[in-house]
Structure formats: structure tokens, C-alpha cells
Amino acid sequence: xxxxxxxxxxxxxxxxxxxxxxxxxxxxxxxxxxxxxxxxxxxxxxxxxxxxxxxxxxxxxxxxxxxxxxxxxxxxxxxxxxxxxxxxxxxxxxxxxxxxxxxxxxxxxxxxxxxxxxxxxxxxxxxxxxxxxxxxxxxxxxxxxxxxxxxxxxxxxxxxxxxxxxxxxxxxxxxxxxxxxxxxxxxxxxxxxxxxxxxxxxxxxxxxxxxxxxxxxxxxxxxxxxxxxxxxxxxxxxxxxxxxxxxxxxxxxxxxxxxxxxxxxxxxxxxxxxxxxxxxxxxxxxxxxxxxxxxxxxxxxxxxxxxxxxxxxxxxxxxxxxxxxxxxxxxxxxxxxxxxxxxxxxxxxxxxxxxxxxxxxxxxxx
Amino acid sequence: xxxxxxxxxxxxxxxxxxxxxxxxxxxxxxxxxxxxxxxxxxxxxxxxxxxxxxxxxxxxxxxxxxxxxxxxxxxxxxxxxxxxxxxxxxxxxxxxxxxxxxxxxxxxxxxxxxxxxxxxxxxxxxxxxxxxxxxxxxxxxxxxxxxxxxxxxxxxxxxxxxxxxxxxxxxxxxxxxxxxxxxxxxxxxxxxxxxxxxxxxxxxxxxxxxxxxxxxxxxxxxxxxxxxxxxxxxxxxxxxxxxxxxxxxxxxxxxxxxxxxxxxxxxxxxxxxxxxxxxxxxxxxxxxxxxxxxxxxxxxxxxxxxxxxxxxxxxxxxxxxxxxxxxxxxxxxxxxxxxxxxxxxxxxxx
Numbered sequence: 001x002x003x004x005x006x007x008x009x010x011x012x013x014x015x016x017x018x019x020x021x022x023x024x025x026x027x028x029x030x031x032x033x034x035x036x037x038x039x040x041x042x043x044x045x046x047x048x049x050x051x052x053x054x055x056x057x058x059x060x061x062x063x064x065x066x067x068x069x070x071x072x073x074x075x076x077x078x079x080x081x082x083x084x085x086x087x088x089x090x091x092x093x094x095x096x097x098x099x100x101x102x103x104x105x106x107x108x109x110x111x112x113x114x115x116x117x118x119x120x121x122x123x124x125x126x127x128x129x130x131x132x133x134x135x136x137x138x139x140x141x142x143x144x145x146x147x148x149x150x151x152x153x154x155x156x157x158x159x160x161x162x163x164x165x166x167x168x169x170x171x172x173x174x175x176x177x178x179x180x181x182x183x184x185x186x187x188x189x190x191x192x193x194x195x196x197x198x199x200x201x202x203x204x205x206x207x208x209x210x211x212x213x214x215x216x217x218x219x220x221x222x223x224x225x226x227x228x229x230x231x232x233x234x235x236x237x238x239x240x241x242x243x244x245x246x247x248x249x250x251x252x253x254x255x256x257x258x259x260x261x262x263x264x265x266x267x268x269x270x271x272x273x274x275x276x277x278x279x280x281x282x283x284x285x286x287x288x289x290x291x292x293x294x295x296x297x298x299x300x301x302x303x304x305x306x307x308x309x310x311x312x313x314x315x316x317x318x319x320x321x322x323x324x325x326x327x328x329x330x331x332x333x334x335x336x337x338x339x340x341x342x343x344x345x346x347x348x349x350x351x352x353x354x355x356x357x358x359x360x361x362x363x364x365x366x
Numbered sequence: 367x368x369x370x371x372x373x374x375x376x377x378x379x380x381x382x383x384x385x386x387x388x389x390x391x392x393x394x395x396x397x398x399x400x401x402x403x404x405x406x407x408x409x410x411x412x413x414x415x416x417x418x419x420x421x422x423x424x425x426x427x428x429x430x431x432x433x434x435x436x437x438x439x440x441x442x443x444x445x446x447x448x449x450x451x452x453x454x455x456x457x458x459x460x461x462x463x464x465x466x467x468x469x470x471x472x473x474x475x476x477x478x479x480x481x482x483x484x485x486x487x488x489x490x491x492x493x494x495x496x497x498x499x500x501x502x503x504x505x506x507x508x509x510x511x512x513x514x515x516x517x518x519x520x521x522x523x524x525x526x527x528x529x530x531x532x533x534x535x536x537x538x539x540x541x542x543x544x545x546x547x548x549x550x551x552x553x554x555x556x557x558x559x560x561x562x563x564x565x566x567x568x569x570x571x572x573x574x575x576x577x578x579x580x581x582x583x584x585x586x587x588x589x590x591x592x593x594x595x596x597x598x599x600x601x602x603x604x605x606x607x608x609x610x611x612x613x614x615x616x617x618x619x620x621x622x623x624x625x626x627x628x629x630x631x632x633x634x635x636x637x638x639x640x641x642x643x644x645x646x647x648x649x650x651x652x653x654x655x656x657x658x659x660x661x662x663x664x665x666x667x668x669x670x671x672x673x674x675x676x677x678x679x680x681x682x683x684x685x686x687x688x689x690x691x692x693x694x695x696x697x698x699x700x701x702x703x704x705x706x707x708x709x710x711x712x713x714x715x716x
Contacts, residue, residue, distance in 0.1 A: 032533040054534040083379040084528065086406065094405045150409060284668045 002026045003219060004068040006055060006096065007075030009035045011179055012111070012171075014042075014334040015212035016072055021047045021336055023216055028068055030055070030075070041335030055092030061099030070107040070219045071100060076151070082143045089147040090154070097158045106163060109219045110155040112170045114204060114230070115145040119295040124261075128204070128301045130170070130228045140292035159226070167218045168228040171211045172204030172303065177327050177334075179208070180246055184297050185239045186259065187288050192252050197288075197298040198261035199240035204232045204303045207323035209333060210316035214308060221312040229308035233316040233323075236303060245320055249328040261300055268294045369395040370683060373430055373456075375423050375447055376438035377401040377410040380461060383672045384436045385414040387679045394683060397430040423447060427454035434459060434686065440537040441547070445470055448485070452477055457484040457686060459679070462551035463706065464699060466542055471703040475696060486682055486692045487699045489555045491609070493674035493681070496622035496629060497556065500613055504560070508633060509615030515561045515596040516612040517553050520604045524575055524583065532579055542710055543571065544581025546600050550709070552609075553598045554702040557589065560613050561596040562701070564589035569709040570716040574603055586716075587709050598709075609671070624671050627664075628657035 003020050007013040008029035018041060020027050026047050029040075033052045037043045043050060053060040055075055065071060073096055077088025093110075100108065117128060118135035126132075138146045158164035173182045181188065184203060186195040206214075214231045218224040237245065240256075247253040271289040275281050287293035308314045318326065326333055372394040374381060388396045400420040401407040407419035420426040427435070427450065435451040437444055437460040445465055448458045458478070464487040465471040478485040491497060503509050523529040529536050529545045541547035569587035573580055583602035588595065609624040618633035630653070635645035663669075681693040708714055 034532045056534050080527075081379070083382075086409070090405050090409070091403050094403055150405060154405060279667065282667045284666060 001069045001220065002028065002067065003216075004028045004030065004065060004071045006030045006071070006073055006092070008050075009037065009040055010074070011176065012174055012208055012212060012215075013074045014040055015176070015208050016074060016215050017042055017048060018334045018336050019209070019212045019216045020072075020219070021045060023220070025216070028064070030064060041332055045336050055095055056087055058095045058098070061095045062102050065096070065099040065105050066103045068105055070109065071096065071105060072109045072111065072215060072219060073155070074111045074215075076111070076144075076148065078144055080143075082146065085143045085147045086150075089144075090150045093151045093154050097154055097162075097164075100158065100164070101162045107165045107219070107225075108155060108158060109167045109169060109215055109224075110152070111215060112152050112155075112168050113144075113148050114170055114172050115141070115296060116149050116152055116170065117296070119299045119301070120292050122295075122299070122301065125300050125302060127304065128230070129304050130230055130307055135292075135296075138292070140290050141296060142287055142293060145296065165225040167224040167226075169215055169218060169231060170228065171206050171214075171231040173206070174208050174211050175205055175323070175327065176208030177329075177332065180250070180324070180327055181254075185243065186298065189257065193255045193257065194243075195259050196239050196243065196256045197259050197264045197294075198300055199258050200238050201261060201298060201300040202236050202302060203239050203242045204236060204301075205242065205320075206231045206233050206316065207318050207320075207326075209326070210318055210323070213317065214314045217312050217314050218308070223311050227307070227311060229311070229314075230303065230305060231308065232303045232305050233318075233320070234305070235319060237320055242320070245324055249324050261298065264288070264294060264298065265291075369393060370686065371395050371397045371431065371433045372436065373398040373400065373426055373432035373434070374410070374416075374436045374438060375400045375426075375451075376440075376461075377403075377406045378438065381410060381436075381438045383670075383675050384438060384459075384679070385410060385416075387676050388436075389414040391680070391683065393687060394434070397432055398426040400426045424450065427451065427456065432456050434683070437461065441466060441541060442537060445474060448474055449477055452481045452483050452485070455481070455483070457486070459486045459682060460488065462488050463541075463547060463703070464551075465703065466547075468700075468703045468707045471699065475700070484686060484692050485699075486694050487551070487702075488675065488678065489551070489694045489698060489702070490672060490675035490678050491552050491624055492555055492559060492698075493677040493693070494624050494627070494671065495673065496624060496627050497559070497611070497674070499629060500560070500611070500620055500622065503618070503620055503631070504613070504615070508618055508631075509613060509620065510617030512560050512613055512615050513594050514612075514614040515557055516599070516610070517557050517597070518599040518601075518608065518610040519549055519553060520599075520601045520606070520608045521549070522605060522607060523602045524580070530579075535579060539579060539581065543585075543706075544583075546571075546582050546585050547706075549600060550585070550706050551702055553585075553600065554705045554709075555698060556611060557596050557598055558698075558701050558705060561589060561591065561594065564591045564596065564705070564708075566590040567705070567708040567711075567714050568716050569598075569714055571710075585709070589705075626657075626661055627671075628654055628661075630654070 003025050005016050008017050009031040017027050017029050028049045042048045053064050077085045118133040121133045155166050159166040186197040188194050211231050268289050268291045271285050275283045388394050396416040398418050399411045399416040400423045404421050411419035435456045437447045441463050451458045538545045538548040571582045572584040573582050575583050585600040587598040612621045621630040630650045632646050635642040685692045
């Protein structure tokens with residue numbers, strides 16, 4: 001199978017490409033025009049075709065998508081103001097889906113996020129599965145949640161209007177090399193201190209290699225079409241357990257300041273009340289003191305990965321300790337073995353793979 | 367009350383300010399929002415309560431029949447879009463720069479006259495409170511005759527954000543003065559507000575960064591009218607960001623910063639010539655304390671330096687309703703456009 005992976009040079013994208021190639025697929029890896037490709041770990045691999053294109057540029061899209069069997073829509077923008085994130089997450093997806101419609105590519109695996117869920121509408125310690133409510137009023141959420149919600153709507157629209165065969169992947173907190181801290185624990189207080197909101201709250205993490213594996217598996221399986229999968233690892237740690245495990249590898253250790261969930265919730269409710277009563281709800285309050293954002297970050301809940309396990313047989317390969325060990329290892333696990341060793345890798349699903357694309361040239365679509 | 371039917375073309379960053387005004391104005395009914403991106407148009411329509419989202423502005427003009435259209439697209443598209451809106455019978459409020467040169471502006475203005483429609487360029491900072499206060503100081507004779515004007519904008523455009531993006535360069539880089547062209551209208555109309563008739567213009571356009579993305583990253587222009595002087599500065603290389611305005615008269619001097627508003631007025635005070643410097647320091651110190659509280663309040667309440675845009679739009683719609691001349695007049699736009707041309711003219715380059 002030939003996969004187009006967008007956002008291929010990013011944290012998750014690098015691993016998706018590595019997993020897909022390791023499982024015998026050919027990959028067209030989209031990177032931005034001025035991204036550095038040296039050190040990606042698979043830039044010279046014969047089964048990877050790197051294509052330079054900016055997804056905001058509609059004119060480059062048809063050529064990018066043409067000839068692929070499946071598109072893994074992984075690119076998103078997490079930084080900048082709302083309009084920057086809208087362009088980097090929504091406009092890019094809109095252009096990509098229009099190109100898929102133009103070129104007749106139907107299969108889409110869209111990487112979404114837990115951020116689309118409406119945590120405020122859920123009870124404490126409720127089960128967050130794929131049927132949990134979506135946030136239908138994200139005005140008090142951050143730009144990332146707002147734009148990812150629109151992005152998911154576009155993916156559904158592609159299924160409905162163009163007969164797209166769509167799988168939505170909603171990972172929890174993805175961690176791995178250089179990305180081991182998450183604001184879901186609470187808040188960073190300088191470089192080596194953090195506020196831990198609700199020490200016994202479960203942290204819905206997934207190690208980046210496990211998550212990338214789930215995404216590639218979803219692309220391979222027809223049973224995944226029309227499905228939405230939440231991705232979290234097994235035996236999820238609490239906030240406190242994760243920090244403890246992280247500190248075994250981290251130097252210097254992260255010192256924590258505990259804050260009970262109920263106390264934090266009270267402070268956020270108080271801030272909202274003051275904002276409503278005295279400031280006409282116009283005041284800009286830090287996200288950890290906005291109930292909608294606080295609940296999305298820190299709410300105690302329980303999680304399951306049952307649906308993807310039952311549906312396509314995914315199982316997270318690495319547990320927390322091993323994942324953190326790999327995260328801090330000198331070896332970059334997104335790097336593929338050199339060319340001659342790679343040739344010996346057997347495809348996991350040989351019947352579904354096409355002949356490898358031998359065009360290794362780095363192209364610029366812009 | 368019969369509401370004016372308004373529509374918006376372009377849903378980029380500045381549209382948020384126009385749409386906030388339109389969504390809350392009692393004088394307008396937002397009948398359409400148009401963008402080439404359906405997702406962007408639909409999001410804006412939903413967020414700001416527009417009746418319908420469009421991806422084809424001609425379809426919007428035909429179906430929604432707006433009385434006023436806000437053209438908020440990149441400047442290269444303004445002439446085409448504005449002409450079509452005027453032809454469809456709508457007044458146009460257009461983002462700056464309204465055209466890429468004075469000739470284009472003259473043609474567009476003549477076309478608006480032919481169609482008996484109003485054409486308004488966004489001169490929003492002219493309506494910010496500090497500028498209105500300086501207007502009053504001049505009108506009240508506090509400053510005396512204005513002899514010198516300094517307008518200085520510093521924005522660190524090179525280190526990040528949409529203008530530094532090399533993956534998909536911003537269309538502003540293709541304007542005659544590069545990215546500075548996206549801001550030059552503000553500098554022009556504010557200078558002309560206090561310094562209306564320059565005889566001589568000289569400008570140094572420089573690309574100190576020296577790369578191929580930015581055409582220029584620095585402007586240093588001098589304007590002279592008889593014995594009066596003005597200076598316009600734009601810099602990408604100094605910090606912090608500022609939009610500083612200084613007006614010096616024969617009697618007093620006033621300074622402000624439109625990004626972080628304050629007023630520093632140095633004038634003759636009680637105590638005569640000897641004590642005036644001390645009294646000025648005390649008076650301005652107290653004023654600065656008040657400004658810092660105001661800046662904190664603005665930050666907390668999410669009030670941006672675009673406050674003048676809301677005043678401009680309010681006054682424009684009021685004028686349209688009363689069939690009066692809008693607050694940004696032909697002269698304002700004509701002179702600003704002409705000044706930009708003069709600064710770019712080869713003969714005036716330093």
C-alpha cells in the first residue's frame with residue numbers, strides 16, 4: 001500500500017513513516033518546503049519519497065495526493081494565534097480533502113485528539129470512550145481544541161459528501177523523545193517545578209511508537225473504515241506515578257507541588273464567577289483557571305482502548321517504563337535501519353502492498 | 367429600525383475586529399461572509415452570526431445584496447473586489463492599503479463617484495483615544511503650531527509569525543514596499559494628520575537583514591514643509607514593539623504609544639519657566655501610573671489597539687445612515703496614497 005503521511009517530519013509523523021515502512025508499505029512523506037530533512041531517520045530510505053509542499057497551498061495538493069492509496073492526515077498546528085492555527089490545521093485539511101476528492105483517493109486516516117471531547121459535560125471519573133460527548137461550545141477552550149474540532153468535521157464531511165472511507169484516530173497524550181511533559185498533569189512552574197493537579201488522576205498517555213503503530217494498523221484494516229478510535233496505552237499511570245517514572249530518567253528531577261482537583265476546580269469556578277459578575281465575562285483568564293479548559297486538561301476520568309483492540313487487534317507494544325527508557329535512549333527509534341537491512345523487512349500484510357516506488361527524489365510541489 | 371445589510375469578504379486575522387463590530391452593531395445586519403475557504407467562511411459565519419457563508423463573492427453580492435461590503439483580503443485583490451462591489455451597488459469599507467498606488471486609487475475613487483457610492487479606507491489608528499486627544503490639544507492651541515512630527519513603528523517581523531514564514535511567504539512580501547507596505551498606510555495617514563502638506567519627501571528603504579524573503583525591513587523617511595519637519599520610521603530590528611507618536615509644537619510637546627497607550631505632555635505649567643520642568647515630571651509621572659493601570663485593564667479585558675477601528679466603523683455607519691460624508695474622506699485617502707507613492711519614488715530615495 002502507498003501511504004501519504006502529512007506532517008511527516010513532526011514528532012508523531014516521523015514515527016508513522018517509520019512504522020509504515022517497517023510494515024512493508026511505501027510512504028510519500030510530506031514535509032514543509034523549508035523543513036530540514038537530514039536526521040529524520042528515513043530520508044534516504046528507498047521506500048520513502050519525501051515531497052516538499054505546504055498544505056496551505058491548494059495548488060500543490062493534487063500532485064501530492066495523486067497515486068496514493070491512503071492518506072494519513074497528521075499535520076496540525078499547535079502554536080501561534082487562532083488564525084495561524086486555523087490555517088495550519090483547518091485550511092490544510094480542507095485543501096488535502098479537496099485534492100483527495102479531485103484525484104479519487106478515498107481512504108483517509110485522520111489524526112485527531114482527545115481535545116475534541118466536551119469534558120465539562122462529563123461527570124467526574126466518568127468513562128471517556130469514543131461515545132463521550134464532543135465539545136459543542138468550545139469558545140472557552142484553546143485554539144488547538146477549536147481548530148481540531150473543525151478539522152474533524154471536515155473529515156466527517158469528506159465521508160458524507162465524497163464517499164470517503166474515513167477513520168478518526170483520537171490519541172490521548174502522546175509522549176516520547178523530547179516530549180515527556182504534558183500540561184494535563186497541571187502546569188509547569190519554571191524549568192524543574194510543576195503544579196500537579198489531582199495526583200491520583202489517571203493520565204491518558206500513549207507512547208509515540210504505540211500510537212504510530214495504531215495509526216498504521218488502522219490504515220491497513222478495512223474494519224477501521226467508518227470508525228473512531230481512542231488511543232491510550234494499557235495500565236495507565238496516575239499523574240503522580242507518571243512523574244515518578246519520568247523522574248527516574250530525568251535530570252534534574254521535576255519537583256512537584258500538589259494541588260487537589262477539587263481545590264483547582266473551585267478556584268476556576270471562582271474565577272469564572274468573578275469574570276461573569278464584575279467583568280462582563282470579557283476578562284482573559286489563564287487557561288488553568290477557565291473551567292472548560294481546566295476540565296479538558298485535568299479532569300479525573302477513566303479511559304479505554306477496547307474498541308481499537310477488538311476492532312483491528314491493536315495492542316500497545318511498550319509499557320510505561322520501557323517507553324520512558326526508549327524516550328531517553330541515545331538511539332532514535334524513529335530512525336529506520338540502513339537501506340540493505342531495510343530490504344530484509346517483510347511486509348506485515350504482503351497481499352495489500354503494491355510494488356515499491358523507486359522514485360527517491362525529493363520533490364518540491366510548491 | 368431598518369438595518370443596513372453588511373457583508374464581509376476575507377476572513378483573515380483583521381476580519382475578527384470587523385466582524386465583532388458587525389455582530390454587535392444595532393445598525394447592521396450581517397447578511398454574508400465570504401472566503402475562498404469554505405471552512406473559514408462557515409466558521410466565521412457561525413461565530414459571528416452571519417446569515418450565510420459564501421466562497422464566491424459575486425454570488426454573495428447577487429444573493430445577499432449587501433448595502434456595505436468590508437473588503438478584508440490581501441491588498442493585491444482590493445481593486446477587483448472593490449470595483450465589483452461598487453458595481454453591485456454597495457458602499458465599500460476596504461482594509462489598507464486600499465490600492466497599490468495613487469493612480470489605482472484615483473481610478474477606484476472615480477468609479478465610486480460614478481456609482482454614487484462611498485469608499486472608505488481603514489485609517490483605524492486615527493480614531494484611537496490618544497490620537498483623538500492629540501487632535502484636541504492641537505485644536506485647543508495647547509501645542510501651538512505643529513513644527514515636528516515623529517511616527518515610529520517597530521515590529522519584530524523577522525523572528526516569527528506570518529511574515530517570517532518561509533514555507534508559504536505572505537502575499538505582503540510581493541507589495542511594492544514589501545511587508546512594510548502592509549503598515550505604511552498607518553504611518554502615512556497619522557503623519558499627515560499633524561503634518562498635512564509636505565513639500566519635500568526623502569526616504570531610505572533598506573533591507574538590513576539582507577535575505578531574499580524581505581524586500582525591505584527598515585524605512586527612514588523625512589518630510590519637510592517650509593520650516594516644519596516630520597520623520598517616519600519603521601524598523602524590524604529594534605525592540606520592544608512600539609507605535610510611537612511624538613508631536614512637537616511651538617508651545618508644547620506630546621508623546622504617546624498606540625500599542626501601550628500613555629500620554630506625556632510637556633507644556634508650560636504653573637510655576638513659570640523655572641518650575642515647569644518639575645511640574646511636568648510630576649504631572650506626567652501621575653499620568654504614567656494611570657496609564658499602567660489602563661494598560662493592565664486593557665490586557666485583562668482583551669482590549670486591543672484596534673479600539674479605533676470600532677470607532678471608525680461606528681462613525682462610518684452613522685454617516686452612511688445620515689447620508690453624510692464618512693469620517694475618512696477623499697482627501698485623507700488621496701493624500702496618504704500619494705505620500706506612499708512619493709516615499710517609493712526613485713527620485714526621492716536616499
